[in-house]
Amino acid sequence: MSDEINERVDITAEDVLKACENEVAVSDEPTTYSDEGVCDTTAIQEGESHIKIRDLSKIYVRDEKETVAIENFSLDIKKGELVSIVGPSGCGKTTVLRMIAGLLEPTAGTITIEGRPCTGPGPDRGMVFQDFALLPWRTVRKNVELGLEIAGVPKEERRARAEKYLEIVGLEKFADSRINELSGGMKQRVGIARALVNKPDVLLMDEPFGALDAQTRNIMQAGLIRILDKTDQTIIFVTHSVDEAVYLSDRIVVLTKRPAKIKEVIKIDWPRPRDRASPEFTALRKHILNELEKENVMD
Numbered sequence: 001m002s003d004e005i006n007e008r009v010d011i012t013a014e015d016v017l018k019a020c021e022n023e024v025a026v027s028d029e030p031t032t033y034s035d036e037g038v039c040d041t042t043a044i045q046e047g048e049s050h051i052k053i054r055d056l057s058k059i060y061v062r063d064e065k066e067t068v069a070i071e072n073f074s075l076d077i078k079k080g081e082l083v084s085i086v087g088p089s090g091c092g093k094t095t096v097l098r099m100i101a102g103l104l105e106p107t108a109g110t111i112t113i114e115g116r117p118c119t120g121p122g123p124d125r126g127m128v129f130q131d132f133a134l135l136p137w138r139t140v141r142k143n144v145e146l147g148l149e150i151a152g153v154p155k156e157e158r159r160a161r162a163e164k165y166l167e168i169v170g171l172e173k174f175a176d177s178r179i180n181e182l183s184g185g186m187k188q189r190v191g192i193a194r195a196l197v198n199k200p201d202v203l204l205m206d207e208p209f210g211a212l213d214a215q216t217r218n219i220m221q222a223g224l225i226r227i228l229d230k231t232d233q234t235i236i237f238v239t240h241s242v243d244e245a246v247y248l249s250d251r252i253v254v255l256t257k258r259p260a261k262i263k264e265v266i267k268i269d270w271p272r273p274r275d276r277a278s279p280e281f282t283a284l285r286k287h288i289l290n291e292l293e294k295e296n297v298m299d
Helices: 013-023 093-101 140-150 155-168 184-196 214-230 242-248 279-295
Strands: 049-062 065-078 082-086 108-113 125-128 202-206 234-238 251-255 262-267
Touching: 049 093, 049 234, 065 093, 065 108, 065 234, 065 262, 082 093, 082 242, 093 125, 093 202, 093 234, 125 184, 140 155, 140 184, 155 184, 184 214, 214 242, 242 279, 251 279, 262 279
Parallel strands: 082 234, 082 251, 125 202, 202 234
Antiparallel strands: 049 065, 049 108, 251 262
């Protein structure tokens, strides 16, 4: 069995603009930042509960027919954790992510972030799409600046912040390049920089490396680990690759088939970077694949 379970969601330029507007939406309690340019952690320290999800459910209604996508989903996510969500194709992983983003309203249940109810999009959350979702008529720097531009941030500050995060993702030499001049991995790094530049507390990543070849995907995973060392974001990472989840995650949430419930939550205490060829890595990967195989029944 392959560790790839294919599922795609197409993203348009309109979606990108909407997401950037959401990331700079006005919050009742504005986020504060430290001198180093990362989110202030005085309210919630690393390791403390950051996101609390209780009894979350989502029912889609179309032509008077109900489809239960998510059912009784409850999870606590700690500050600074990287939590991956894996599950059968179409089970609702992206639905969970979009409810946390405030882009979808739950049918039932609650989401609180730093003790505040999640009632819509806000600047405390940034989104990285499974497709590159870049605007081809803008340069690399201008793509990264998009959300700041919408928010009315002055030009000089936009440029300085964009260049800082382009350096973090290793693209400072390509700031003036056009999107069509970049490789797939470079395009996704632009998407990550665009999300980080708004300084969100929470980074929501929806299959961000799924469109890349295996070698580039591995390089991007290693790059994400380096980015984690330079920032303090909480990351929720949806993936169809079990190998990727085991390589990156502090915890892995395994979902059942639809209606999706949490089948298992696996904590991984191993240091990063991890050896994909180690017996422990192989055994855990096999265990998760076996659990997913039990759910991949075509009915």
